[in-house]
Structures are given as structure tokens and as C-alpha cells.
């Protein structure tokens with residue numbers, strides 16, 4: 001597992017990571033979400049021993065990275081897919097990495113197979129597309145068959161098939177009992193991939209927990225009701241303390257009561273309903289609520305900007 005306790009990193013007077021504590025557990029995909037400059041990459045670099053904490057600590061399987069006997073066999077990372085060069089083939093790159101880390105070279109074929117790169121194994125890495133580079137980065141992370149994986153924006157720039165592949169790979173790795181720690185900007189993707197979320201902004205953890213709890217904590221479900229007697233219904237609801245809005249004639253919305261309560265009040269008032277639906281918030285909406293005003297870089301409209309349209313169907317989480 002990964003355990004961070006009061007983890008802090010300052011660059012001069014800039015605090016990039018500010019007393020961050022969390023645990024990423026085996027068998028779980030933990031999604032690490034936050035706006036640009038939130039401190040995600042710096043946190044991941046400290047996990048991998050590439051940046052030294054200014055304060056606090058982070059341990060992988062109970063030890064600091066520098067104290068791991070065979071680091072690649074305990075924790076694999078995709079931190080910068082462009083970090084590999086260039087004139088070597090994918091196979092040569094992985095073989096060199098295996099040899100220098102005491103990993104049997106037969107493992108190279110296994111990770112090439114696993115990441116779908118076998119057909120391009122002889123191709124030079126500099127000719128790789130972004131998606132192939134990301135796959136090669138994940139192959140390198142998997143080389144030591146580690147129990148812990150740290151993936152920084154692994155779906156960046158991938159086409160839908162590549163995104164789906166990363167999602168399924170993360171789920172499969174977690175189901176094998178591995179700890180998967182993954183950052184991403186793609187909310188809908190994280191909602192489908194992660195079991196647990198950590199939301200970070202300006203170096204601090206804003207929220208943590210299962211995806212559906214984060215959505216429930218940061219947002220309210222909206223009940224939408226359509227009725228030919230909307231005015232009568234609005235009065236009946238108001239008399240029971242349920243305030244409504246009317247976005248269009250014949251339609252009412254409320255966050256003050258769940259759908260079954262609205263339905264019961266309508267029945268008691270003998271009001272005909274043509275529609276009664278609960279509109280669930282998305283993770284994107286929860287994320288925008290949580291990080292409103294917390295982004296370091298904005299265009300002037302993105303910060304706390306308009307929430308995305310609600311999904312009528314229950315959110316897939």
C-alpha cells in the first residue's frame with residue numbers, strides 16, 4: 001500500500017503539497033483528482049523518491065522508496081511517458097530496464113503482450129504515437145510485476161479505445177490485489193475507474209472517499225416533476241416546507257425533498273403527474289463544486305463555472 005503522512009513539499013516560498021495524508025489500499029483503484037498545479041505530480045514524484053519531502057513522509061509497503069530493496073518489483077510508475085528515448089526499440093528499452101534492475105528478460109515479452117505492443121516491439125520509440133508511448137510507459141511500470149502502481153495521467157491524449165484499455169487494465173490490476181494510484185483530469189473516466197478518490201487543490205486534500213460519497217457530499221440530487229397542475233402542486237409542496245423552482249411552465253424542480261416524498265405529496269393533493277425523476281449529479285459537477293475558486297490557473301470563466309448538464313439517468317459510478 002501507499003501511506004502518506006503530513007506529506008509536504010515546498011519549492012522556495014511555494015507550497016506545492018501541504019500536509020497531505022492518505023492511504024491507497026491493495027485491491028483498490030485510488031483516483032487522484034485536482035486542477036492544474038494542484039500538487040498531483042509532485043506527490044507522485046515524492047512517492048517514487050524523485051522529489052524529497054520538505055516535511056512528513058510517504059511509504060510504499062511500509063518503507064520509503066530509497067529503502068526498497070528491489071524498487072521496480074514493489075512499485076511501478078508512469079510519470080512522464082515522454083521520458084524515454086528515442087532511437088531504441090520498445091523491446092530494447094524494456095530489456096535494458098530489466099537487465100539494469102535484475103529482472104529476468106523473459107518478463108519483457110510478457111509486458112509487451114500485456115500492453116498490446118508485441119507487433120511494434122522492434123519499432124523505434126521515437127516513432128511511437130502518444131498512445132503507444134503511454135502503453136510502453138505502463139509496460140515499463142509493470143516490468144517488475146509490482147504490487148503498487150503509480151500512474152500520472154495515463155489516459156492523457158489517448159483515443160477512446162486507449163482510454164478503455166487503461167480503465168480495464170487498472171480494474172484488472174486492482175482485482176489481482178494490487179494498489180493502483182492514478183491521476184486524471186477526465187472525471188467521467190475516473191468515475192468509472194476508481195473505487196476511492198482523493199481530491200486535491202492548492203496542495204491540500206479537499207475530499208476523500210468512495211466516488212458516490214464524494215458526489216453525494218458535494219452535490220444534491222434534483223427532483224424534477226412535470227404536471228398539468230404544477231401550480232397546485234407547488235402550493236401543496238410549499239405547505240409542507242418543500243420549496244420548488246419552475247424552469248418552464250408545467251415543470252417544477254426541487255432539491256428539498258426526495259422523489260418519493262414529492263410523489264406522496266402529489267398523491268395526497270390529487271395532482272396528476274406526467275413525470276417524476278431524480279437527476280443525479282455527476283462526478284464532474286461534484287469536482288467543480290469542490291474545486292471552485294481553488295484553481296491556480298484560470299481563464300476567468302472556468303473557476304467555479306457553470307456546472308455541466310445533469311444526467312437524467314442514474315450516474316454510472
Ligand SMILES: Nc1ncnc2c1ncn2[C@@H]1O[C@H](COP(=O)(O)OP(=O)(O)OP(=O)(O)O)[C@@H](O)[C@H]1O
Nearest residue numbers: 011014016034035036037038039040041042043296
Ligand atoms: N521543480 C519545481 N520548482 C518550482 N515549482 C514547482 C516545481 N514542480 C512543481 N512546482 C509547482 O508546484 C505546484 C504543483 O505542481 P504539480 O506539477 O505537482 O501539479 P499537478 O497537480 O501535477 O498539475 P498538472 O495537472 O498541471 O500536471 C505548481 O504550482 C507548480 O508550479
